Amino acid sequence: MPNRILIENGTILTFGSPCRVLEGQALLIEDGVIRTLAPKGAIAGPFDKVLDATGQVVMPGLVNAHMHFYSTLVRGLGKAAPSRNFQEVLDNLWWRLDRKLGLDDVEVSAEVILADAVRKGTTTLVDHHASPFAVTGSLDRIAAAVKRAGVRACLCYEVSDRDGAAISEEGLQENAAFARRCASERDPQLRALFGLHAAFTLEDATLDRAAALGREVGTGFHVHVAEAASDVAANLERHGLTPVARLHAHGLLGPDSIAAHCVHATPADQELLAAAGTFVAHNPQSNLNNAVGIADVLGMCARGVRVGLGTDAMTVGMLEEIRVALWAQHLRQDNPSCAFMEIAGTLFARNPELATRLWGFPLGTLEEGAAADVILVDYHPPTRLDGNTVLGHLIFGLSQAAVDTTVCGGRILMERKVLVNGLDEARLAARSRELADALWDRF
Incomplete structure (x- = not known):
């Protein structure tokens, strides 16, 4: 080259x-x-x-602070039952999908979306992966797709107790193994975080185990936080704490961690996030699509929370996402003249700060x-x-x-x-369609 x-x-x-x-x-x-x-x-x-x-x-090159490569093969799938709320979206679509993914699906799904990322000018992506019946080796397969695409990606596996203790433990070990690989290789394309699904699908013992392993391998955490009101309600009912407060109590917040969404983070939660230095990844298109609400970006910024921008797999076009972020904030605040600088800062200042912290050298500028x-x-x-x-x-x-x-x-x-980097989009799409047909049959 x-x-x-x-x-x-x-x-x-x-x-x-x-x-x-x-x-x-x-x-x-x-x-x-x-x-x-x-x-x-x-x-x-x-x-x-x-x-x-x-x-x-x-x-x-643009930075995406929260992504799900594994979702590519769901495009056009019409088999999921209509959903009336966020929990049904998970039950009817995403948790059904991720249980059917194999390692070939995982790798091709990543490679297809990464080719599109190159086309959209997104060169750094922070991914959050789930394939509970194809856990071990999944991050290595995604990393192989990242290497071929030529971009940068920070990877993690989303640990959850929803599929049982054995799969939860396998997810913990997959995170630890990939983090050790990244620490050893110091490949400039790859970094690792320790992935967790969300507080409402994780028991206290699993959170403690993740916190200990994360400290051992030297990573922060990447977790969905207060995405829907149901997440908050479940944690308050079972644990007496909001998701933010519960994650904080288990030592999972901090300057190396990403809290995705935070749509229903209370003012007290926002103060905790700011004090811990935790990075929040705002995903407006996904939040609107799932009808979970619009995050209080203005409130978080006013309290000193570092708010960046992700897409939650709705797109890899970051300039598309930032437009929606601005319109959504106007709607939430009932003010068509607000939030311009705060929203602009998510993509053009905070995302580069996040990438620079994760990689250890200046990115996004x-x-x-x-x-x-x-x-x-x-x-x-x-x-x-x-x-x-x-x-x-x-x-x-x-x-x-x-x-x-x-x-x-x-x-x-x-x-x-x-x-010009060897990616053949037509060949990739043909292989993806073949795998998607088989996946849809299993679904």
């Missing part, structure tokens, strides 16, 4: 706080990192590759020394594009534009809208 790549003639958006807009600058990638940002013509050659970004915006995860997006701004207007362009304009080129770790994965 080319080692020294020069990107020139584009408008560079750095992300971070503040998101800077750089005109007339070129960007040099060398040894997988951004080596130099300098005026065009000031960077000495030779170059192995020059990418001409005329008529394009150059910005960091275009700055010297950061990982060379870069996308080129077709965009001719119809109004002034500068530091004062950039967020408006991202949400109202660039979100509708096409990604032209995707680079991750200095490796070109897509160039001029053609995947």
